[in-house]
């Protein structure tokens with residue numbers, strides 16, 4: 001047997017149908033519909049090496065429509081990735097199988113990103129394409145020059161995030177981005193004309209994309225369109241008209257093919273219709289070997305690249321290897337130590353967003369991989385400094401991205417840049433607009449990516465903009481997300497420390513929340529140790545056996561300091577715990593935690609935020625000062641008084657607790 005194109009595509013179709021059938025759950029429609037497009041892409045265009053899935057100059061392939069995960073698993077198995085065996089395929093959707101319900105990012109596996117929430121993959125792809133341009137500019141096209149391919153579905157393009165990122169991609173002219181649209185006009189509820197009447201051609205062209213349309217089951221047409229897009233000067237959208245569930249006599253073209261097993265009888269009928277004589281999970285030797293040959297092409301491609309790399313100077317090789325392997329420069333610790341000393345000497349009384357800007361300014365020139373940005377709040381988030389150079393379509397030589405008012409897109413793009421490797425992205429907005437980017441932030445945490453979120457205007461302290469802009473439940477919300485560090489530094493020393501931890505966290509994202517208003521300098525003594533790395537630490541006390549422990553974060557540490565002085569004049573001894581990061585404090589040994597939060601003292605927490613969550617520190621007999629309602633529009637200081645977030649309230653509470 002001499003396998004032809006359709007045999008290769010049908011191998012994807014049947015692995016997908018049979019796995020979904022065996023798992024009794026999953027989505028057969030997309031892999032059946034897009035098998036031809038994917039086969040053309042992998043057979044003729046995609047540059048990848050299954051023997052080294054991490055080859056940095058590989059083309060990236062993103063399945064944005066993650067529900068069609070079996071398409072990806074089939075391709076990885078067929079082309080010879082070690083990460084996915086036929087046993088894994090048979091274990092689709094079972095406990096601990098790499099073939100999870102939706103693709104879950106795993107380094108070295110060929111699964112480039114986690115998808116499932118529609119639209120996210122598209123945003124990641126835009127980030128990957130930006131990362132490619134940035135690194136190409138830094139190291140030259142002989143080292144970095146690859147495409148980012150995406151398969152996206154109707155649902156991907158209905159999501160708001162797709163508008164944000166495709167608009168930015170068009171603006172930046174990301175010519176190496178090629179999106180293959182599974183234009184089958186079917187979603188879960190039925191025909192997409194129930195909800196959409198967009199003119200896609202006009203939509204994409206108005207973003208500044210090139211648009212082509214092909215029959216997604218015609219090898220030649222698909223191939224010609226991809227070929228044409230290779231030389232485009234714009235991002236590329238290839239609308240592939242496909243039939244969902246292609247090959248199923250009773251379900252193709254219908255929503256019933258989308259998200260449930262076809263059923264034994266229908267699977268038999270597909271076998272007959274597509275003339276596939278093989279048993280479930282059987283891929284004939286000749287077909288498998290043809291697919292493996294496709295995978296093996298990458299070995300030589302990578303070899304050629306290695307030869308080019310090896311001829312580069314030691315300096316270039318070292319720097320390239322450093323940033324690709326996510327290592328900070330050798331002298332970085334020393335630099336931070338010097339800056340800490342400098343800040344301690346200066347003792348600036350500034351908003352923590354300004355402290356963060358000072359830190360960024362001091363580290364930028366030593367970290368070329370640091371790529372900042374903001375969703376149109378650069379001046380407010382203080383993410384842009386005098387060392388920021390703007391990334392422009394004609395010039396990717398920058399280190400700062402104006403994301404426009406696109407918080408969700410910014411977060412998804414940062415995930416893509418982090419996934420690419422060689423870039424540490426940070427991006428800013430107001431803490432309140434966490435609500436506008438949370439789905440992507442959650443995926444940063446789920447994937448364990450080093451992405452740094454700078455959220456300023458962190459409380460009612462922002463004042464006059466009022467309750468629409470004053471975060472209340474946001475810190476609690478962030479702290480509930482697994483694998484995420486949430487920092488709320490109290491002065492410039494803590495801000496530097498929090499940045500240091502974020503830059504050194506290679507398996508989790510970080511959020512640094514910052515005040516709009518000026519806050520005092522609170523660090524008492526200069527120590528080499530990163531005190532924030534314990535999450536919470538003793539800042540000050542009036543006696544070794546204090547009656548009261550005051551626990552505060554960020555701008556409220558000063559309220560605790562004032563309260564300590566007032567309590568002392570009332571003959572009450574107290575201590576202050578500064579708690580910049582609850583997640584890190586929770587990880588400390590019990591003895592440390594009990595020592596810091598004095599077991600036998602009365603405990604009061606102070607944070608201008610929802611009080612939910614603080615009970616784990618203050619206990620059932622403690623008190624949490626915070627907010628239980630939305631904020632108000634007024635000057636910040638007035639609001640602190642109005643909400644009883646004052647040192648006098650703390651003193652009153654402490655006295656009441658001690659009297660009882």
Ligand SMILES: Cc1ncc(C[n+]2csc(CCOP(=O)(O)OP(=O)(O)O)c2C)c(N)n1
Pocket residue numbers: 029030065067068116117118119153154155156159182184186187188244258
């Ligand atoms: C953000 C988000 N909302 C909802 C869903 C649930 N969902 C999964 S697929 C899908 C739509 C399916 O339509 P389409 O994207 O056209 O995929 P196809 O039916 O062609 O496979 C929906 C709503 C999701 N995965 N992500």
